Amino acid sequence: MTLSISRRRLAAAATAVLGGVAFAAAFPGAALAQTDIKFTLDWRFEGPAAGFLLAQDRGYFADEGLNVTIDTGNGSVEAIPRVATGAYQMGFGDINSLIKFLDEDPAQPVKAVMMVYDKPVFSVIGRVSKGVTSDPKSLEGKKLGAPPPDGAFAQWPAFVAAAGLDTSTITIESIGFPVREPMLASGDVDGVFGFAFSVILNLKANGVPDEDISTILFADHGLNLYGNAIMVNEAFAEANPDAVKGFLKALAKGFADAVADPAAGAAAVLQRNETLNIDTETARLTMANEMNIKTPYVVENGFGGIDEARLAASIETLKISMALKGAVTAADVFDASYLPPAEERMLP
Structure with missing residues (x-):
């Protein structure tokens, strides 16, 4: 009786294994x-x-x-x-x-x-009407909004060194991600840190026209x-x-x-x-x-x-x-x- 049960169990196990192989072949993912x-x-x-x-x-x-x-x-x-x-x-x-x-x-x-x-997307995006152009020097004397966890803001010290900026005249205001583009659109800040492809399109959605948006891509100004x-x-x-x-x-x-x-x-x-x-x-x-x-x-x-x-x-x-x-x-x-x-x- 014990031998018969063992054989049945072995047969069932073999069937399960073979079935699993067939299933794997039919549905590999x-x-x-x-x-x-x-x-x-x-x-x-x-x-x-x-x-x-x-x-x-x-x-x-x-x-x-x-x-x-x-x-x-x-x-x-x-x-x-x-x-x-x-x-x-x-x-x-x-x-x-x-x-x-x-x-x-x-x-x-x-x-x-x-x-x-x-190529990194680290940027400062600004408003032309607020005096921010594609020239990094235009950031001097401006107020910039920076979300603390932002990758672009993390590279600000490196960019300052690469672009030779005088930061004594630049004000950095800590802001949250949800208010970043609205604050720039309303003129509460002159520029913001962020990934170019995110900020630019979000600004447009906030009613800022193309001609009033300036982009300073860090990679284009000495930060390789x-x-x-x-x-x-x-x-x-x-x-x-x-x-x-x-x-x-x-x-x-x-x-x-x-x-x-x-x-x-x-x-x-x-x-x-x-x-x-x-x-x-x-x-x-x-x-x-x-x-x-x-x-x-x-x-x-x-x-x-x-x-x-x-x-x-x-x-x-x-x-x-x-x-x-x-x-x-x-x-x-x-x-x-x-x-x-x-x-x-x-x-x-």
């Missing part, structure tokens, strides 16, 4: 969706987030055996401790702030693994830094290297889709926030693609990688302008070993 990843964005669901959302909506994460949850953020600086503490396994944040973060505590278990904004990157908690990466590799492979596909079809990318964004305008988010995504994502370097070398010498040079810049106290190297900050081959990271 569903069968493999077993590694959970909580991912934090730097900001709200807006046009530039389309690459992440298309990777999710089109099953690219599931195809890699991943169950990904994407949450909004409150600035590209705040994403860093979220990942370092393990509250999120992966996230999207400013690599320059990550350098500063690691300089203050090299033991923090967080590292960048994929570059997204090859990188921008936002994908970060990973190192303990998670060491325990789940294939999950990290799969995430980046899926994300490369999602961003390629967002570049090829910005309207589809914007539609994915609106599925998460129906209060947005499809034309505005398509324009925002197109602006991000052209200014920050599909740069000449990326066209030649593929999306997601870095020039290590350029990153090292940017660290030297930050040593001077942000008073880094340690010896953080490019290798301490960025690990390219999880990236898919360059041919799988080319943008259309």
Whole structure:
């Protein structure tokens, strides 16, 4: 009797295994969706987030055996401790702030693994009618609104050094993200810190005409830094290297889709926030693609990688302008070993 029961159990187990194999073959994404990843964005669901959302909506994460949850953020600086503490396994944040973060505590278990904004979007956006032009010197004598967690504001000391500004005549007022564009539109401040593609379009929505909007992009005035990157908690990466590799492979596909079809990318964004305008988010995504994502370097070398010498040079810049106290190297900050081959990271 015992032998008969054992045989029946073995047969049932074999059937279950074979059934599982057949199920996996028929539904690879569903069968493999077993590694959970909580991912934090730097900001709200807006046009530039389309690459992440298309990777999710089109099953690219599931195809890699991943169950990904994407949450909004409150600035590209705040994403860093979220990942370092393990509250999120992966996230999207400013690599320059990550350098500063690691300089203050090299033991923090967080590292960048994929570059997204090859050219950073850090800017001061101003009103021409308030005397702010495309010349950084026009900021002298002005009042600027700065949300403390903003990635652009985090690079203000570096920009001041690069542009040679006299800050003794510049007033910085701490403001919240929700009132940033309304305060500039009403003239309460002369300029604000932020990501160009976000602030410009939000200003237009607040009734400010094109001809009254001026943009000072830090990267165009001596600050040759990188921008936002994908970060990973190192303990998670060491325990789940294939999950990290799969995430980046899926994300490369999602961003390629967002570049090829910005309207589809914007539609994915609106599925998460129906209060947005499809034309505005398509324009925002197109602006991000052209200014920050599909740069000449990326066209030649593929999306997601870095020039290590350029990153090292940017660290030297930050040593001077942000008073880094340690010896953080490019290798301490960025690990390219999880990236898919360059041919799988080319943008259309």
